[in-house]
Amino acid sequence: MPMSVVTRCGLFASSALAAWLSGQTLAQAADADWGCQIVLCVAAQTPSWHGIPYCVPPMEKLIAAMALPGFSWPVCTGAGTGAPGYEAFEDCPAGYSEAEVQSGHGGNSESYCSKFTTERGERIELDRKPRTLREKPYYFDIRQPGGTTTRAWFDLSP
Known part of the structure; x- marks a missing residue:
């Protein structure tokens, strides 16, 4: 039986995404639509997508596509995501x-x-x-079983 993406990578911050991908083989994950590849990769926290060979090509493709006129974010309906959010700054300290x-x-x-x-x-x-700039200013809110969400922060630096 092929090793699942979750077992192989061991890097998912989101149990919903992990559940969605748990039956996927590495070959099936490679064939996933681009939006789901991106969500899969940005859900990785340790290491980040930069350190996962599978993730570098779809993320570099995304970074290049963002510079083109008419760019729109690829979506992953299975993870319940659309375009990511963006927050340039960390939260202010308590009392501020x-x-x-x-x-x-x-x-x-x-x-x-x-x-x-x-x-x-x-x-x-x-x-x-x-204000302190975030190292990872982009985020996806990934839908969890039961209706809650998990926020996965990521960066788009090459």
């Missing part, structure tokens, strides 16, 4: 909230974390911290 200041006439803005207090109905900034 996201803030943004506009600078100049070009609409440029600076995002930061700020701690505020209110005195006599006036909001006063107590402290400001720079």
Whole structure:
């Protein structure tokens, strides 16, 4: 009996994706539609898709396709995903909230974390911290059995 993708890779963050792929052989996974190959690869966390030879070609194809006009994300209906989400920054530390200041006439803005207090109905900034960029800013929310989702974070750096 061929080894399943889940057994072979041992790298899925999502039990729904693992369940969907559990009956797949490596050859069947290679023949999976492109959207499902991408979800399979980004669900890998240790190692990331960069360290899995199976994942490099479909992910490089995705990165190249993103630069083309009219690009749209390939989907994987079996995992319940469409286009991924994107969050450039990590969450602010506890007690801080996201803030943004506009600078100049070009609409440029600076995002930061700020701690505020209110005195006599006036909001006063107590402290400001720079926002940290995420190493893995893209994510898929992968549907789980029972209706919950698991968020799989990933990057698209070559």
